[in-house]
Amino acid sequence: MGCGTKEPKITQLCLAAIQRLMSHEVVSEAAAGNIINMLWQLMENGLEELKLLQTVLVLLTTNTVVHDDALSKAIVLCFRLHFTKDNITNNTAAATVRQVVTVVFERMVAEDERHKDVVEQPVPVTGNSNRRSVSTLKPCAKDAYMLFQDLCQLVNADAPYWLVGMTEMTRTFGLELLESVLNDFPQVFLQHQEFSFLLKERVCPLVIKLFSPNIKFRQGSSSNSSPAPVEKPYFPICMRLLRVVSVLIKQFYGLLVTECEIFLSLLVKFLDADKPQWLRAVAVESIHRLCVQPQLLRSFCQSYDMKQHSTKVFRDIVNALGSFIQSLFLIPSAGNTSNTSNPNAGSSSGGPAASQSTSGMVAAAGNASVLPAFEYRGTWIPIMTISVQGSAKATYLEMLDKVEPPTIPEGYALSVAFHCLLDLVRGITTMIEGEIGQAETDSQISAEETPSQTSDQTDLRTVSDPPEQEPVGRTVWEEMINACWCGLLAALSLLLDASTDESATENILKAEMTMAALCGKLGLVTPRDAFITAICKGSLPPHYALTVLNSSSAALCNKSYSIQGQNVQMISPSSDSHQQVVAVGQPLALQPQGTVMLTAKNIQCMRTLLNLAHCHGGYLGTSWQLVLATLQHLVWILGLKPSSGGALKPGRAVEGPSTVLTTAVMTDLPVISTILSRLFESSQYLDDVSLHHMINALCSLSLEAMDMAYGNSKEPSLFAVAKLLETGLVNMHRIEILWRPLTGHLIEVCQHPNSRMREWGAEALTSLIKSGLAFKHEPELSQNQRLQLLLLNPLKELSAIAHHDIRLKQLECVLQILQNQGDSLGPGWPLVLGVIGAIRNDQGESLIRTAFQCLQLVVTDFLPTMPCTCLQIVVEVAGSFGLQNQELNISLTSIGLLWNISDYFFQRGENIEKELNREEDILQMQAKEKGVALNRPFHPAPPFDCLWLCLYSKLGELCVDMRPAVRKSAGQTLFSTIGAHGTLLQHPTWHTVIWKVLFHLLDQVRESSTTADKEKIESGGGNILIHHSRDTAEKQWAETWVLTLAGVARIFNTRRYLLQPLGDFSKAWDILLDHIQSAALSKNNEVSLAALKSFQEILQIVSPTRETDKPETLPGISVTVPALFGPVSVAGPGRPLTRADSTGERLARYNSEQPIAMDEIEDSAMWWAAWNTWYRIGTESTKPPATCDKLTFIPSQPFLTALIQIFPALYHHIKTAFNMDELQKLGVILHGAVSVPISSDASPFILPSYTEAVLTSLQESVLTALDVLQKAI
Template sequence: LTSKNIQCMRTLLNLAHCHGAVLGTSWQLVLATLQHLVWILGLKPGVGGALKPGRAVEGPSTVLTTAVMTDLPVISNILSRLFESSQYLDDVSLHHLINALCSLSLEAMDMAYGNNKEPSLFAVAKLLETGLVNMHRIEILWRPLTGHLLEVCQHPNSRMREWGAEALTSLIKAGLTFSHDPPLSQNQVKLQLLLLNPLKELSNISHPDIRIKQLECVLQILQSQGDSLGPGWPLVLGVMGAIRSDQGESLIRTAFQCLQLVVTDFLPTMPCTCLQIVVEVAGSFGLHNQELNISLTSIGLLWNISDYFFQRGEIIEKELNKEEAVLQKQAEEKGVMLNRPFHPAPPFDCLWLCLYAKLGELCVDPRPAVRKSAGQTLFSTIGAHGTLLQHSTWHTVIWKVLFHLLDRVRESSTTADKEKIESGGGNILIHHSRDTAEKQWAETWVLTLAGVARIFNTRRYLLQPLGDFSQAWDVLLDHIQSAALSKNNEVSLAALKSFQEILQIVSPVRDSEKPDTPPAINVSVPVVVGTTTATSLGRSFMRTDSIGERIGRYSGSEPPVIADEIEDLNLWWAAWNSWYRIGSESTRPPITCDKLTFIPSQPFLTALIQIFPALYQHIKTGFSMDDLHKLGVILHGAVSVPISSDASPFILPSYTEAVLTSLQEAVLTALDVLQKAICVGSESMQIMYPAIFDQLLAFVEFSCKPPQYGQLETKHIANAKYNQIQLFAPAEWVALNYVPFAERSLEVVVDLYQKTACHKAVVTEKVLQNIIKTLRIPLSLKYSCPSESTWKLAVSSLLKVLSIGLPVARQHASSGKFDSMWPELANTFEDFLFTKSTPPDNLSIQEFQKNESVDVEVVQLISTEILPYANFIPKEFVGQIMTMLNKGSIHSQSSSFTEAEIDIRMREEFSKVCFETLLQFSFSNKVTTPQEGYISRMALSVLLKRSQDVLHRYIEDERLSGKCPLPRQQVTEIIFVLKAISTLIDSLKKTQPENVDANTWAQVIALYPTLVECITCSSSEVCSALKEALVPFKDFMHPPASKVQNGES
């Protein structure tokens, strides 16, 4: 390159500089030449499009002399000045210049296709330079300029693209910072949109390097011009939102950085109409699946956005309403409907609904962490800010947001994969409760259902006046029901907790001092209700007020008045029906017993039964016998369900404790709530007493006959004292220890009977007979009961019940209502006092005597409560009792006793009491009519026969024993009989002669020969008793009466 060449170039440059305005299409030639020069000189474009000498000059062909080297900077300078002076060209000439640059650039682009050599960037650099100096009239050149640069940005050559993007973004930034006249901030909407449009157009280009440039430009615009973007916001936000999941992590990260900047710094400065776009963009980042942290952070941004809406609600609402009016007017002029999402809800409410809908979408994201975070945010937002919504908007929230979400979650949960998910690489372990997609969806289901239930509970007063609240209630109950009956323990238990929650209706808080404890209405079951504050609870229904007034009223003192109160019976009956369906489905025993049988867990059943008291408070007025029967089926079913052997160590009490499981406690609580309600209820309710007794008595039977759960094989745990559990038993299911439960039920029966014995229904339905019949089971088993405590409690209960029930039975003697009870009672006494079960070998003598004293108590009851009233009691019954006493008064010797034990084990005390009772009733000084005397005659003949038997046996044994003394208890017995005979004769003498019939005297006198035979006995004690017995017979010894003839003896 010689100096002549250089001189030539300088001339050309000067020509262009001075006469650019008349060059017209000749610019093409001039520029092509200049491009060639630039290439020869190795000038490279720098910042702002100016050309600077490159680092190394390409190719050996270009040899620059030293002289030329010194001219280089001068030439580069003149080149720049040439394009700077384009600002003085008129508009037409400027267009010629730009067209020439564009066509030069197109040539360069064509040459760069499929070519790895460095492309010529001269034209692009000079387009940038020309654009920058002509900012004051940018409108006239902007479209052709940016249109061409956008094409350059799509070029396959990366260096070419990079400069196209550099030029375009530099122009946009310069355009926004330039001091236009009038300034951009003064309503230059058109110009601003013109400047920003190419930025948006870049979103259609898929090259990542271009998109990075685009987003860096957005970030710089936000940092420098964010406050004054105004009408340009939708475009800028659109650029962020246009990033797709498949465009790589770094792009998504940069775009997200822009969004974070917007949310933290620029929400107050952007027009309110753009807020909805911010919500959508933030939501779209939540759905990106490249980077979990970005999804989670975007959910946090949505929460911040909602907070901003809440704090500036009034301003936003005003501005949106103003905008809405304008749009409405335009739509009417065009004769079209206003079209926006969630129309016709007011615009401010639509903003909230868009936010809820976005969070709702994120609640069904494939990633569990995103679902969980979105769910918590959605329900917190509705909980904290829902009061701002207009009343009618709640309809959309319930149906379009919440129920729609529940449907989707339920569907995904029921179709989720049951395959185990392998732990993620490295050392990350997945907990076993979350190691399948199904379990992870279960967590989402739980969270969603709980959230919806809490909203129904705390916002009830807002939802109830909506026209279709009862349909919504039914849908919610349906969701609770399907979750409760799902075969996943976590979901089913959570569904019941949600059920509990919607029954604890929270009335709006009056006392702003205690916002954390909403008062529940008539509730006995403690349930954690989501924290509701005074601020977020009250919201009036009239919608003419502004947000400011509303917010003021939330903290005000009067809660909203609720028309026709919350006690809407139909709703509660729908809840009862749902509860019954859940209960009957879940407690129904399986038909087959394969390995996969689903058995509900104990916490589930406990929660199910604990719901009843709260539910009952709402439906007690219409609760019928039929409903009580349904309840009984569920209670019985729930108690019969066995426990999985894996869970048994955590649920079963240790063997030595006699405690109830929480399920058994809940069942008794449910019955207790019922009986208390019946007690204070109307006459029609009180006919339910017998049904409650039946239910409790069925539980009492469990002590001896544990319930079966379908065909399921279970191992039973009885009292450990007699029956240690075999831990290696093959059964997979363990039946509970029913003894403490049955015994507690029995205590309840006794307690309830003491209160209700005289009640008409209790008398008519033969409750006393049923109690006796049930008690007969443990009493006849006696020592064979699974637990020793059972028969002891049964006998003490029987004594308590009889002491109350027998007077009632005598009172109704004539009505025949108790006729069938007497034989049952006689058989029960018989089975207990003369049990067929043998005492265990390890029973100590003290224990035996204790047990004997119980038998004695029973006989004492007979002597105080039954026999004195014999004239009100059927004769057959009295006859049975007499036979029993007779049998008891004869020593019944068991063959299994050893000689040493014989003394003690003969139940001597018992025999004595039986004998005394016979003696006591064998005569009566009070008898006034022959009918009343029948018990005396009966007792007497039994007693005399009994004495005769004892005497005969003694004489026989004495004769056979030779020199050996007889056993002590036999000697005691004969002494007792002899004393009884003397007492009896004394008593007979004192009795009015007409009250003792001849037959009795004959039996007494018949004893005399037998007594005489005893005289040979060897025992001195027997002799002295015999003497006392023989003395009274002197009164029977009269001389024989002489015959009377003719009035003379």
């Protein structure tokens, strides 16, 4: 009644009283209806409008008695007050409406909460859009339903069903109310089918209808040419529609899959270049809201992209962002500038707008060094701070108070799109990696025992999730990557090229690196390589001719799903105008080229590349080739050179005269070098497959560097070789798996004609071998023969390389191995000795000297530690050094080494023999199993005897060397060795010594002596004079003949007791006599006389009484071994040797003083053979010449004297059968001997003066012979 008076004061008091009553909840439903009717009247009368709104709010918030029509009337009252002419009332009413709408839905939520335990069967909702209520809903839910339904009606400009009495409504306000309800109460629509129905049947069609002007509008098209005017997009409506769409997609995607596909396609269309700038800006803000929700993006991919005939929505969103970004850098032509500028759009966010002058562009470009910006082909776009990472704080979607389109600042749209890309990459990579990690964890739990694997890629393929889940998850991951990588790459590559800001560049690179790593984890090779290629190209100067990257780019350009403008990055020059140049250097190319410049951005990209390889090397696979090729070129441009161990250091200025580095990069170089080394150090954590990819890539790079170095005087790139070394050194714990490819390639490098390349190949190979031998392997190398041989084998293969520097490096390596690991070489000795012995005369003195140094170390320090089976190799190697002709001193010293070796054999004979016999038994067994005969030199002699025979045969080879000093030293050593240690041989072995060593040697010496050159040899270089007795090759060989014959004769004399029981001694005796005859008839006085002395020796004219046999001192290595004409020892230095095979008995027998019956040693045939030889020598030497036409050789008096002196001893053995024929022969010889004229040179010393009455030595000898004969008769 009071309110009905229309008196303002009374009305105020009454309203206050009513509010007080309502606050105490004493209002009934009927009273509430009356109050609302009274308030309606006041509203129509225009009284106390603010108090009215306040009262309605109190009424609806303090109780729940107001429903149905009463509630409807209260809400309509608020709406009507919103459209008054008073701004304060309007704004208050708007706030009240929002609050009332919220209250209505909160009541419904509370109502649901009260009845949540009551299970009701859902009633199907029919599509009757005209009915005013839904009977199945509870009261509060019915109110909410009717309210929401009418809001849709009002926005659609249709009459409301429930809100009767509405006179005015704006779409903007309606859309705001719809958005707030959808955003604040999503569970209402998700839990109640009636509300879900409203979403599908009312809200979505409404949104699509209201978007129509935005879809159809084309900026810049003339309305005159169109048959019907196109309605322009209206900013307030469009912006609110996008907000509603964002909520619908975020909250109700599961309900509205088909509708969301339409919305998303619309969003993509709004980014087109022909749309107004403000529309593109709000659209990209909306997309940004989606990009920070990776699970939502995953759903898009599953619902659309993975369906066969569906729109590829996720791919389209990413590609649209890429196209949008690229379109902003396209500068409109002058003719179109005025037409394309939109009066409502303000300045464009991309190229210069119509209002911008050229000077403005210059000014903008001038700011590039100050402001963070993107600059590309003359278009400069600043970078704006949009939002914090991972959030999508919009600017224009929040401008609810704006009616006119706002002016979009330059760079805003690009900056939002840039953040979209970054957040999208960050979101999906974090999500997928999290799911991968979870899959692995589940797999490990279910498997109970997990094999340790370092490659996630391998793990992914073995994840044993529930079978229906894991493959699905993996398929989604792969589809998401396949859908988005191409668009991402195009956009990020362009932005990287255009970026002038270090922070922006860092973000782009991080995104590309993250994507590359994720693709690698999933085994998606093409996208992985594409992102890596982009980083690689960013690391190098523009247009840099690097084939591996260009071919990779070409492959990407051919993809069928390339998007508009994607290939801009591939073909465009990098924008250097605002980049700080930090280094200038030479490109690594076959042909000399000009210098290239590296910018700060290039170095930044290089760091990212290093980071990628370091942290994600296990996923790079074949793309190691891309990464390492790029790093190699960067290292070259920066002038980094390899140092010891493979690390790279800044080179000297001399090495890179055209390299110019700024102070900024100089401080970075040591850091880059360290990171590079750490990259290869971290290879120890790679799995075996990844490590092989890395090694293969390095080998491939090295092959390219080798090809470039052929015929090129320019210094080669040593990056790959240095890094192969570094990689090998840190992977010693599993060196077996990479040793063959690694060393096989390095051996190829060692054969390269470029000396610098070879030097580093050898350095790398020898360093790896030394480190491999020094490394503490499990099991140790001494127990792992196969690994030791594997490590040493490349050292042996180097022997086949002719280059002097390689062999020197090889031998230096051997020397160091001997010094450091000599005691533990074990089964590796044959290889090491083979390397030492692989010398050739064309290798030069220094090589031979180094190799011999190794051999000396072996002989002096390591004979006791090496297997006895290697001793024969030591003998052969020492012999090969004696035979080389580059360094005489080494040849002589090697003969001394052979003497030392023989001494070692003698002292350690018992142990050596036992070990060799054991080895022989094993070999015999193996040969028997294979069904083949045992094949070794001097078989079937016992193994220990074979060792001696090998030593004798080597000395025998040296006895016929072309150098007299070597022959002399070798001969003396041979006969000393046989004399000193021959008693160690088994009895049958002497047969081999006589026939294969001694007689073979005699044959060779006789052959060489008889064919030697008689020309005089000029004096040696310097002050060396040659004595006249040795000034021809013939005279020098004569000395050798003398020495050899004397040595053999002495052995026959001193060892006759041993030799005579041999089956063919008589044959050997005949051959020896034949050699004595040949020598005695030689035209050289020295040889002939010595032959007769040897004849005397074997006839035992001076009997080798065994009582006089005493040990003699064996010569050492540093002295020349004396000719053996004295007594020969039968026991060497050191302890006496006893052997189970009765050698000791034989020694006792030789040293026994017990006389041996003469019939044991007498053999008449042997002495008659000696007589016949003596007769032939006498006949030939005393026979007068047939003619006097030519000079005749006249035997010397000493020769004839020695010849005649032989007869008495010989006669003693043959006198029993000496008959008249022999007497006549003797007479001829004696007559001939005294008839031989005396040389004029010798006569003063031989013939007596006429005052003396004495006989010559020859005459005395003749008389002695006759005297012996006379006494016998």
